[in-house]
Amino acid sequence: MTAQRLADELGISERAVAAKLESGASLIRIARQVLPSTTNRIEAMNLPGVEIVRQTKRSYPYGSTASQVLGHVNVDNVGNAGIEKLYQKTLAGHPGQAVMQMDARGSSRFDPDYPREEPLHGGRVTLAIDIDAQAIAEEELAVGIAANEATGGMVVITRPQTGEVLAIASWPDYDPNNPSEGPVENQKNRAITDVYEPGSTFKIVTFTAVLERDLINLDEMIDLEEGRWHVADRIIRDSHRNDSLSVRQGFAKSSNILTGKLAERMSKSEFYTVMRDFGFGQKTGIDFIGEVRGILPTPRHWSGVSQANMAMGQGVAVTALQLAMAYGAVANNGWLLRPILITSTQEPDGTYTRTQPVRVRRVMMPSSARILRKLMVEAVEDGTGGNAIIAGVSVAGKTGTAQKPDPINGGYMSGQHFVSSFCGFLPAENPEWLALVVIDDPQGDRYYGGSVAGPVFRKIMQRLLVTLPQSEQMFALDEYDDPRALSDGRVLAPNVLAFSPDEAGEKLDDCGLKTELVGVGDIVIAQNHHAGSMLNVGDSMELTLGAYVDSGTLTVPELRQKNLRLALAELTSRGLLPAVEGAGVVVRQDPSAGTVVPMGTRVNLIAEPILEATQ
Known part of the structure; x- marks a missing residue:
């Protein structure tokens, strides 16, 4: 019964x-x-x-959003994948124990003759992932895949100035609340664990190599062999036939022949070194399980056509994260950064660790990065990336369309099997956000990266522009970034915080900028364009004046429970620099309200989404 x-x-x-x-x-x-x-x-x-x-049972209130990053736990609440598995010890805490005595009436009490161990609550792991950016990336990726009848795809969004990973999505995904309902394959974070041939998005590596060696003139005309170039025993073709193009035009129109010819101006060793410097063929160092190195053959394994093929992104395999970090080096004036997925951890015993940006190496000089950004803007505005144009914002980007390798027979798959991609950042002059979109095996008449991945990039960025707050530049300007060193009538805004009005005016005048003073005081406490912003010669900078407090110190205001955008405005108006985790309402700040700090101190803000009550 x-x-x-x-x-x-x-x-x-x-x-x-x-x-x-x-x-x-x-x-x-x-x-x-x-x-x-x-x-x-x-x-x-x-x-x-x-x-x-x-x-207790772990609940994932956002469902499949960021599921391949978070992972999930098993029935015993032990991490089984993703961050849950990697940080199991931090998140789980430690159970306590005590010896109990029981009397004849069944009452129990602690036995003082035996040691007692108090339990420790689980710690805290804070991600760089922005829930809004992640949701936007996943939603637009799913729409793009459906529209192109593709088999899958990936999106990576970063802050190129710091290396923070704001979103990392791949499709198909899964629900961590019910992990057994879908294939285990869907639990993989493909942007970290899977490789693909990048196609023309890889051409920034080739152009960096020849720019750094002063091997090209952007206006030099290159013979394109009437669209068919014989290299060793192979023929390299351009999708659109041209008799000749300038180097500048060749980048915008994504000419394979032009790029291959530029690569042959270097030795194999030189080209291989540049690819390695960009981080290909090695792990990025992201704090995650299952990262792969990608595939970068050494020169002794190259055939007669390998160098020309690699120059256009074939014969080399990368992860989406590797390529996004490589583009980050173009965006931030030449530094390859280590990706930041975990911004901080707090162990059960209270030990707190905060992740700082790490510069792995310089891969190009700022002058080369500035030229590449110009070429990428032209590729969007006048070349193959037209579907990524966003009205009112300068976008720098590059399209990619790569044949898919045949894993069974070798070579490439016959028929229409491509990986379509677009990688770009904005604003082009001082990039805040970078996104890589990869669509696997689109069907139908459209398969070029500009037609398939470009619109997905545009929709993601349009939504980010009205969702995410802009951040202050975390790194100081390099010695190479002298504002007076730029050409074409543009300058980088200098940092004049804490300058006197006269000193600030002289500094701006040296840079070809005008000064507009607001308020009364002895020093500059805020500037409307933060250091590193790209301006035109003759533009004005608005400087807010204020008085010294205790010989150059300020009192940190109370920011908790304030909307993040209002908190950012209040900090910058007082001459303090914000560093942000999350979005929504400020829940924690460091230093705390009332702390007296020097002007220009960075105040760390942790924000969380506003939760709405439901019935």
Whole structure:
């Protein structure tokens, strides 16, 4: 009777329940993680010997959003994938223990003769992932895949000035609340664990190599062999036939022949070194499980056509994260950064660790980066990236369309099988956000990166522009970034915080900028364009004046429970620099309100989304 009633409620075999009840064991587990409604009904039955044991279960309120980053736990709440697995010890905490005494009446109390260990609550792991950016990336990726009848795709969004990973999405995904309902393959974070041939998005590496060696003139005309170039025993083709193009035009129109010819101006060793410097063929160092190195053959394994093929992104395999970080070096004036996925951790014992940006190496001089950014803007505005144009914002980017390798027969798959991609950043003059979009095996008439991935990039960035707050530049300007060193009528805004009005005016005048003073005071406490912003010669900078407080110190205001945008405005108006984690409402700040700090001190803000009550 008991077995039948339990089986009916739990939806399992009566025979299986009966077998467990008749096993003779003193403690038998019939089922786990049963719905509360079911347990309430069983409890009301008052079945002899049946006890309901309540346990905690991890809940993922955002469902599949960021699921391949977070991972999930098993029935025992032990991390089984993703951050849950990597930081199991930090998140789980430690159980306590104590020896108890029981008297004749059944009352229990602690035994003071034995040691007692207090439990430690689980720690905290804070991600650089922005929930809004992640949701936007996943939503637009899914729309783009459906529109192009593709088999999958990936999106990576970063802050190129710091290396923070704001979103990292791949499709298909899964629901961590019910991980067993889909294929295990869907739990992989493909942007980190899978490789693909990048195609023309890789051409920034080739152009960096020849720019750094002063091997090209942007206006030099290159013979394009009427669209068919014989290299060793192969023929390299351009998708659009041209007799000749300038180097500048060749980048915008993504000419394979032009790029291959430029690569042959270097030795194999030189080209290989540049690819390695960009981080290809090695792990990025992201704090995550399962990262792969990609595939970068050494020169001794190259054939006669390898150098020309690699120059246009074939014959080399990369992860989406590797390519995004490589583009970050163009955006931030030449530095390859280590990606930041974890911004801070707090261990169960209270130990707090904050992740700082790490410059891996300089891969190009700022002058080369500025030229590449110009070429990428032209590629969007006058070349193959036209579908990524956003009105009112300068976008720098590059398209990519690569044939898919045939894993069975070698070579490339016959028929229409491509990986379409677009990588870019904005604003082009002083990039805040970078995004890489990769669409796998699109079907139909459109398969070029500009037509397939470009629109997805545009929609993602349009939504980010009205969602995410802009951040202050984390790195100081390099010695190479002298504002007076720029050409074409543009300058980088200098940092004049804490300057006197006269000193600030002289500094701006040296840079070809005009000064507009607001307020009364002895020093500059805020500037409307932060250091590193790209301006035109003759532009004005608005400087807010204020007075010294305790010889150059300021009192940190109370920012908790304020909207993040208002908190940012208040900090910058006082001459303090914000560093932001999250979005929404400020829940924590460091230093705390009332702390007296020097002007220009960075104030760390942690914000969380506003939760709405539902009925």
